[in-house]
Amino acid sequence: MDAAEFRRRGKEMVDLIADYLENIEQRPVYPDVEPGYLRSLIPEEAPEEPDTYEDVVKDIERVIMPGAASPACTELETVMMDWLGKMLKLPEDFIAGTHGQGGGVIQGTASEATLVALLAARSRAVRMILASDPQRPETGITSKLVAYSSDQAHCSVERAGMIAGVRMKKIPTEQSDKYAVQGETLRRMIQEDKAAGLIPFYFCATLGTTPSCAFDHITELGPICNAEKIWMHIDAAYAGSSFICPEFRPLLNGIEFADSFNFNPHKWLLVNFDCSTMWVRKRSDLIGAFKMDPLYLKHDHQESGRYFYTDNSLFRSLKMWFVFRMYGLKGLQDYIRKHVELAKEFESLVRADQRFEISADVVLGLVCFRLKGSNEVNETLLKRINNGRKIHLVPCQLSGQFVLRFAVCARTTESRHIREAWRLITQLAEEVMQELPH
Amino acid sequence: MDAAEFRRRGKEMVDLIADYLENIEQRPVYPDVEPGYLRSLIPEEAPEEPDTYEDVVKDIERVIMPGAASPACTELETVMMDWLGKMLKLPEDFIAGTHGQGGGVIQGTASEATLVALLAARSRAVRMILASDPQRPETGITSKLVAYSSDQAHCSVERAGMIAGVRMKKIPTEQSDKYAVQGETLRRMIQEDKAAGLIPFYFCATLGTTPSCAFDHITELGPICNAEKIWMHIDAAYAGSSFICPEFRPLLNGIEFADSFNFNPHKWLLVNFDCSTMWVRKRSDLIGAFKMDPLYLKHDHQESGRYFYTDNSLFRSLKMWFVFRMYGLKGLQDYIRKHVELAKEFESLVRADQRFEISADVVLGLVCFRLKGSNEVNETLLKRINNGRKIHLVPCQLSGQFVLRFAVCARTTESRHIREAWRLITQLAEEVMQELPH
The missing domain is CATH 3.90.1150.10 (Aspartate Aminotransferase, domain 1)
Structure with a gap:
């Protein structure tokens, strides 16, 4: 869209907003839709070629308005995360679809996603240990947990460890290995830590490090994490956008071993800040780690299992929908x-x-x-x-x-x-x- | 602003954005200003009566553009938090000014502010204990920490405890006390917990609870927290906006004992989501708890001490500036x-x-x-x-x-x-x- 078209479309949008506000009393206060209503109204994948702007704008009334702000925001977010997941050729496990156990959610930043994954991993680790040793005090477990990331990882990974109150160890990398974490190094650190009585539970791999855009060897690292029941999170904040191109997609090989994956479309995919997209293999790992259940957050579709983020009513996915359709x-x-x-x-x-x-x-x-x-x-x-x-x-x-x-x-x-x-x-x-x- | 004026102003704004983008190459990539440049360009307080829209828009070029996106965003945020703090008649300690040790920062939600305050309090508590007993292992300290909030507090306070990995105890309230936390109850719980070897370190008071808009007695609770070196955070998410009216300001009495205070202008002060304003008595408590220092975040004014949030380059304060001036x-x-x-x-x-x-x-x-x-x-x-x-x-x-x-x-x-x-x-x-x- 060039500047002339931006001027025209922008002014149409101002009128659309004013019309909406002037006539808001004619609209129902609460939507009359069933969970999953939105998915059937739009295609299952992003278009290859651009849609017209007129079609996109018409769909606001057809697709969004019947679902009001909420649940339309949640439903569109789930479907947009599926669209983007398919653009990246993520394994089926990460796609929500209508029956999947995984799926995607938008976070504010990659730092936030790293922390959320770390907390979900901590919660899963504590749960697993308590299952085999119910008498063990929980604080005793946390003090033994150890997480890992590359010495090239972004400083927010170290900060996530500080916030969660767990040890975060830096894995050394070498120029000769192009600053990528090697399987052998991770394996050795895990063995040493286990021998010292610690409990390895989380590894944050980086695809495209901040200093030099280095790529950790996740095809090697993933199987080690899986065997040790360590949560592997992949932070591809910058590089992730490139994986929509077949020639760059091999950089993501090894994703099949990951528990969670994140990158920032606001960095390099033309979606405005903030839009940090995060997928998990099991939604229940994330929901279980943060679940709260006060009366003022209850709703009729609580048990439908459709809603991934009931506590989250921001409309952050509209811009993804617009960008994916306007560019193709x-x-x-x-x-x-x-x-x-x-x-x-x-x-x-x-x-x-x-x-x-x-x-x-x-x-x-x-x-x-x-x-x-x-x-x-x-x-x-x-x-x-x-x-x-x-x-x-x-x-x-x-x-x-x-x-x-x-x-x-x-x-x-x-x-x-x-x-x-x-x-x-x-x-x-x-x-x-x-x-x-x- | 009525609908007709919104249409006119909205379209002018579209042109302003298009003009900016069309001529962006004429502008310097990096601003040429010194820390604190912005404060002298605008008044020290919000206007009593509305400014004209023309004056507000003219100030974008005069005040913001010389400071580009950054540091203008940080500088305007500091000054807007001072404006709002003065509207609330916060104690001088919470105002940054040019030499203050306190000040305000915008968070996304009150949940985030509660968590940030809890983490800063945890870090301060660990630091204080290590200062008197340097041999004590840090994980041993964390497992003894205990935080408090009302049983009427928002569920996000409990969640903050889960994230930070510390005990969070609910203080019982009674209908006969209008669901407010009483000083006597808090005092008793602290004594019992200390006798059991725990370390009380954080109390989240609520002004305007979610269920019934109840107000904890902070004039009673504050001195107890101060005497016990417990961080008192005040969550006034909804009610806080009302404190700009002299007749509601007494509800905030006791703020002089608090370490941090938060409310949501996006709830009731006409500022669009997200805008959750948080003040701390000592900026260094917050900065110290999260400090990271990689080369890619260094800048020339690192040591000027002016910048509260160097890691934070979002422009979240423009809408406060506009709203405060358009309404007065x-x-x-x-x-x-x-x-x-x-x-x-x-x-x-x-x-x-x-x-x-x-x-x-x-x-x-x-x-x-x-x-x-x-x-x-x-x-x-x-x-x-x-x-x-x-x-x-x-x-x-x-x-x-x-x-x-x-x-x-x-x-x-x-x-x-x-x-x-x-x-x-x-x-x-x-x-x-x-x-x-x-």
């Missing part, structure tokens, strides 16, 4: 591919310049690079770039090296922006290298 | 008062009908009432009302009685809606009473 699967795939191509273009420019080096494989839209030389010269270069206020880079540390990260992530980025950024970076690099002693 | 303090006070008057009008209708009784004091916009008679007849009446789909009531239990709750909470509610609702309720009550055996 093909449009979204094109968008991902364009960003990866632009990152590759930047990588070529870096590789063609002998003064620079690439610091990690360029798999998606992130390019880690640096001037060959000291950390100091690279820190100075970064400061100079950011002080220019024309482009903005966020650094990372890889094996003790200070590294610059060039991320392609804006909707309107084109090749000319890449070339302009590189021109600016090389110009500043020249200045820095002339000023600093070698 | 007086407009917001009128809005609160009108709802309370409408609730009192409903209360009079109930009291004038001998078949009904009022089940709890009507302090704000909630009326708890029931048919004199069995729970069964009241449950049947509620079903009949909600099945009619013209009004919707949520029930509660008070001292074993099934009670109907009539809540005035929509922006456009008028006296005629109250009378129409009562006509409908009495008509259905007659039907129910004729059908059921006495």
Whole structure:
């Protein structure tokens, strides 16, 4: 949608909202629908090609209004999570459908999803241990639990451990392994911890780490977790969007061993913040960990088993529905591919310049690079770039090296922006290298 | 703003967004401002009388754009929390100003605020105990901690205890005490728990409970918590908005003993969801409990001490700024008062009908009432009302009685809606009473 169409559609939408508010008294206060009403009104999968805007807007009255705000919000969320799950070719276990035990729910951020999965895992672990040893005090169990994640994982994983009050151990990674957690390392840590009387219960794998977009080896790690009854959560916050493209989907192989999986369509799938999509293999693991049952939250369909998130009445899925239909699967795939191509273009420019080096494989839209030389010269270069206020880079540390990260992530980025950024970076690099002693 | 003006302003706003996006390349990528830049550009307090819409919109370019999305979002949030804190006449300790140690932050929900306060309290308690007994293992401390809240508190308080992995005890309340937690009861429970080797560390007081809008006696409870070094959090999710009116402000007396305080402007102060405002006496208690320090989150102003929430870059305060200015303090006070008057009008209708009784004091916009008679007849009446789909009531239990709750909470509610609702309720009550055996 270009700016001219945005102006026209935006103004139509203002009128639609005003009409709704002016006539709200004509509408029933409470909807007259049965659980599952919405699923039959829309297709089972996202369209390949874009729908027209008119069709999308017409469906608000046809599909949403009969279900009012609630339960329409819950029903649309369940179906949108199925649409997106199918776009990613998630295993059938993660799709709610009409009879599945798994399914998806929208969280605010990947940090939230990591925490929710950790709490569900903690609750499951305590339940399993109490089942075999009912006399054991619960606080005694919690103090023995141990969770794991990569030393490359986002800091929110460590924070989730602090919040839940459980040990969170960092698994060391190596440059030679491309900063991916290896099965052998995890296996050894588990054995050592068990020998010391601890109870391993949760592993957070990362697909696409923040520093360098590294991918943990989940095909190796998953079976270890399954054998040890460890909950495997996959955090693919950034990289997850790319899995809608067949050529990137192999990066998600191993998902069949996971208990939960999360990524952020608000990062790279054109859905506005906040929209962090999380799937679980067993909805009951999540519901059971947080269940509360006061009279003021009871409703007639309590026992239908249809509603995954009765405590959650936000309408967060409308924007997914609009985006998936306005772009179509093909449009979204094109968008991902364009960003990866632009990152590759930047990588070529870096590789063609002998003064620079690439610091990690360029798999998606992130390019880690640096001037060959000291950390100091690279820190100075970064400061100079950011002080220019024309482009903005966020650094990372890889094996003790200070590294610059060039991320392609804006909707309107084109090749000319890449070339302009590189021109600016090389110009500043020249200045820095002339000023600093070698 | 009426519908006609909404249409006009809404369309102007669509053009403003389109203009911004079309010309975005002319703007600097990174802002060139110093910490605290925003505070000097706007008044220190919310206006008494409404500003004009034109002035509000002009200020976007003057105040927000120079600070881009970030840090403008953080700076505006700090100042808006000060504005609102001053509207509530919070003690000076809770106002950030330019040199204060306290201040406010926007959370998503009151449930989130309760949890955040509990985690900060847990962290403070562990720190204090380790300071006097450095050898004590941390997991041993957590397993001895005990938190308290009213048996009338929202279920999210209990859930916060589950998430944090600490004991949460419910303090019993009585009908004769209007369902308020009494100082004597809390004191006794603390003494018993300390005698049993537990460590009391957190009390969540409620001002305006969900079932009946009851108010805990914080002037009595606060000094007990202070003497015992127990963190007192005040959850005033619904009632808090009313404290901007001088006649309701006494309900907040005792706030001077609290460590943290929270209410939801998205419930009753015309700010759209989500906007749950939380103040703490010491920002460092909150920051310290969650601090993470990876390279990718570092910035130049890290040590300025100005930024309360460096990890939080959402623009959640713009809507507060708009609402406070478009209504002015007086407009917001009128809005609160009108709802309370409408609730009192409903209360009079109930009291004038001998078949009904009022089940709890009507302090704000909630009326708890029931048919004199069995729970069964009241449950049947509620079903009949909600099945009619013209009004919707949520029930509660008070001292074993099934009670109907009539809540005035929509922006456009008028006296005629109250009378129409009562006509409908009495008509259905007659039907129910004729059908059921006495």
